[in-house]
Amino acid sequence: MSGWTQFKAILRKDLIRELRTRDMLVSMILFVLLAMIIFHYAFTVKEGADLTYFTGGMLWVTFIFAMLLGLNRSFAQEKDEHCLDGLLLCPVDRVTIFFAKTVGNLVFLLIIQAVAVPVFALFFVQRSFLGDLLPFLAVLLLADIGICSLGTLLATISMNTRSRDLLLPILLLPLLVPLLIAATGATTLVFAEGIGFGSVVARLLVLLGFDAIFLVAAWGTYDFAIGE
Amino acid sequence: MKKLLSAPVLFAAAGILLVVGVVLAFWYSPIDASSMGFSQKIFYYHVPIAAAALVAYGVAFVAAILYLRSQDLKWDRLGYVSVRIGLLFSILVMATGMIWGKASWGVWWAWEPRLTTYLLACFLYAAYWVLRSVVDEEQRRATYAAVFAIIAFIDVPITYFATRLMPSGLHPVLSGLAGSMAVSFGICMLGMLTLMTALIKRDYEIELIKDRVTDLKTSLGG
Numbered sequence A: 001m002s003g004w005t006q007f008k009a010i011l012r013k014d015l016i017r018e019l020r021t022r023d024m025l026v027s028m029i030l031f032v033l034l035a036m037i038i039f040h041y042a043f044t045v046k047e048g049a050d051l052t053y054f055t056g057g058m059l060w061v062t063f064i065f066a067m068l069l070g071l072n073r074s075f076a077q078e079k080d081e082h083c084l085d086g087l088l089l090c091p092v093d094r095v096t097i098f099f100a101k102t103v104g105n106l107v108f109l110l111i112i113q114a115v116a117v118p119v120f121a122l123f124f125v126q127r128s129f130l131g132d133l134l135p136f137l138a139v140l141l142l143a144d145i146g147i148c149s150l151g152t153l154l155a156t157i158s159m160n161t162r163s164r165d166l167l168l169p170i171l172l173l174p175l176l177v178p179l180l181i182a183a184t185g186a187t188t189l190v191f192a193e194g195i196g197f198g199s200v201v202a203r204l205l206v207l208l209g210f211d212a213i214f215l216v217a218a219w220g221t222y223d224f225a226i227g228e
Numbered sequence B: 001m002k003k004l005l006s007a008p009v010l011f012a013a014a015g016i017l018l019v020v021g022v023v024l025a026f027w028y029s030p031i032d033a034s035s036m037g038f039s040q041k042i043f044y045y046h047v048p049i050a051a052a053a054l055v056a057y058g059v060a061f062v063a064a065i066l067y068l069r070s071q072d073l074k075w076d077r078l079g080y081v082s083v084r085i086g087l088l089f090s091i092l093v094m095a096t097g098m099i100w101g102k103a104s105w106g107v108w109w110a111w112e113p114r115l116t117t118y119l120l121a122c123f124l125y126a127a128y129w130v131l132r133s134v135v136d137e138e139q140r141r142a143t144y145a146a147v148f149a150i151i152a153f154i155d156v157p158i159t160y161f162a163t164r165l166m167p168s169g170l171h172p173v174l175s176g177l178a179g180s181m182a183v184s185f186g187i188c189m190l191g192m193l194t195l196m197t198a199l200i201k202r203d204y205e206i207e208l209i210k211d212r213v214t215d216l217k218t219s220l221g222g
Helices: A001-020 A024-043 A054-082 A084-089 A092-122 A130-158 A162-193 A194-228 B007-027 B037-070 B071-107 B114-135 B138-163 B178-219
Strands: none
Touching: A001 A024, A001 A092, A024 A054, A024 A084, A024 B071, A054 A084, A054 A092, A054 A130, A054 A162, A054 B114, A092 A130, A092 A194, A130 A162, A130 A194, A130 B037, A130 B138, A162 A194, A162 B114, A162 B138, A194 B138, B007 B037, B007 B178, B037 B071, B037 B114, B037 B138, B037 B178, B071 B138, B114 B138
């Protein structure tokens, strides 16, 4: 079986499992929508307050925490039901497992965003940003790749420890700070000012660099993280 | 040569260099002519401490790679003590940075790229510590710690670049020092790096002794 076939088989397995139960996706979408309502009341300090310059922060904090929930849950299932043990017994390259898991998590995050972003725009964005959709989608995709690649690596480590759920945010959040700085800044610029690619190019480059570096780092270390 | 580089000798050398450095910084180097004035004196300690923290994290990074390649626990011990010393120096960087910030900018804390990077480095390496404490099996703990030390060290410069995207121009940039200032600074830098090396070496040796004691207890059936 070639690496590509193995990749597709693992990815298909993860997607089918989730789409059958929908446990994780439903919880994550509900969490994201609830977070938006809480943010609205947390930041509306006076009648008619303009929240446009908080939009990037609100959106990415919500996505990061939703992803932490999802990562913990997906790996807990794998561990508790000994699915990962079975996977490790198969003659599959560990790196293939990493990429399949990362892409699986990326698909889940994109599904959540497809629901959450229009609702978010309806609630908080007062100007039409359709003209700036392309830079926004670029930010979304690049930030998602970074979150999912590092998230997958660290969730693999944390699920084999005593603290599990508690450990993942402690490991992941400080590492994601540069990504969050770039993504929140770029998203806010798109929503608030909408001045095309030119205004967010520096932030896109940081995201691109982050993704490239950590994909390579995760590729190089995943073998050790997942163990025997 | 081995005796010359022993921890007590290194501690003594660091002590002498740092005392000479402080004497030169206060009595030989002139008061800074720019707006920083006398408060610039803390720079002779602040910058070398910052450099020592980064070097300690660098040692942890190299030790992590060596551990993953060899699976030899001595590299894990070196990485562990280096992170501990790096964390100690990072806290000192922030403490001295805050004192300097209060004197120069009038505030104890500013979200300035360099200071923020060290703050995040503290959180990253504190997470390394937490990670070690929640894995029971020795070899697995060492492997996870090594993977995280590699990722964390790569993240530090990216964090610095990302924080520069935020508006802040407070931090003074080091650009060419006058002769007497450069001498004092060089001695302080050498002293601080020697102190860092001595601390890592001492702690590393203690860790190796602890391992030997554990091995002896095991072999005696305890």
